[in-house]
Amino acid sequence: MSGELAEGVNGLEKIILREPRGSSAEVYLYGGHVTSWKNEHGEELLFLSSKSFFKPPKPIRGGIPLCFPQFSNLGPLDSHGFARNKFWSIDIDPPALPTNSSSKAYVDLILKPSEEDMKIWPHSYEFRLRVALGPGGDLMLTSRIRNTNSDGKSFTFTFAYHTYFSVSDISEVRVEGLETLDYLDNLQKRERFTEQGDAITFEGPVDKIYLSTPTKIAILDHEKKRTFVVRKDGLPDAVVWNPWDKKAKAMADFGDDEYKYMLCVEAAAIEKPITLKPGEEWRGRQELSAVPSSYCSGQLDPQRVLQGS
Numbered sequence: 001m002s003g004e005l006a007e008g009v010n011g012l013e014k015i016i017l018r019e020p021r022g023s024s025a026e027v028y029l030y031g032g033h034v035t036s037w038k039n040e041h042g043e044e045l046l047f048l049s050s051k052s053f054f055k056p057p058k059p060i061r062g063g064i065p066l067c068f069p070q071f072s073n074l075g076p077l078d079s080h081g082f083a084r085n086k087f088w089s090i091d092i093d094p095p096a097l098p099t100n101s102s103s104k105a106y107v108d109l110i111l112k113p114s115e116e117d118m119k120i121w122p123h124s125y126e127f128r129l130r131v132a133l134g135p136g137g138d139l140m141l142t143s144r145i146r147n148t149n150s151d152g153k154s155f156t157f158t159f160a161y162h163t164y165f166s167v168s169d170i171s172e173v174r175v176e177g178l179e180t181l182d183y184l185d186n187l188q189k190r191e192r193f194t195e196q197g198d199a200i201t202f203e204g205p206v207d208k209i210y211l212s213t214p215t216k217i218a219i220l221d222h223e224k225k226r227t228f229v230v231r232k233d234g235l236p237d238a239v240v241w242n243p244w245d246k247k248a249k250a251m252a253d254f255g256d257d258e259y260k261y262m263l264c265v266e267a268a269a270i271e272k273p274i275t276l277k278p279g280e281e282w283r284g285r286q287e288l289s290a291v292p293s294s295y296c297s298g299q300l301d302p303q304r305v306l307q308g309s
Ligand code: BG6
Pocket: 072, 079, 080, 162, 186, 207, 208, 239, 241, 266
């Protein structure tokens, strides 16, 4: 690891990663949860609720919760599984990871089940998470999940990086890359629909699971003139979520107006759950970058972002 161990909210331990040009990230051992990602100007790029509890076993509201081994309520476990409510450890000697080799600011965490955990989900696994900052300030998360069952049993899971992006005003935001795709609408009994040809904009609550999505998705913040690019690997689906005003008021750990300043775009594997035999490992990666939006004659040009490198 090349980060600094520090005390976070309510004495919870966190690791601070700093990149020489000024960008930084913070990762809590509780949840293996990234709570902050700042660019070289010190601007926060992730949304974190001012009402977040930071009180185990409640999950942290904002940043990048890890949903494992169950996305949402698609199974018998609590919403989004348990990885976000567990204390992770620093993995001092992780197996080599060929990617991210140019990154000098990174930390490796590991989660393994306790005997108590195995009563809830009767499987033995090693979940390794690497959080790395690239030289240009990109934030890279790599998850490796290995089945270490000794009873010969496979296990199956769903997964998401539940990223909360910080936006200036949700009504000024659009998402490019999900047009014309099929999605399951969580607000309409998970019925399947097809998205129209236009970029996605926001005028009310959204909770959709887009299926078989491209490896790049762009989130354009018109007011900030900033574009987030999500690049993902091993994660075919993408969830787009904003609770809007009514649900925001009903959430104890979320400010009434905070829905205006966030958007979740979650790189995920949901529609086709992952099955691992003993000894097998799955890998899922997301890379986030924040770039100034190209802006010409009143129109942002997402194609340049999506087609660019
Ligand atoms: C999203 C789900 O990923 O997470 C939503 O699609 C859910 O249905 C939201 O409401 C927040 O979940 P939680 O458990 O963190 O309140």
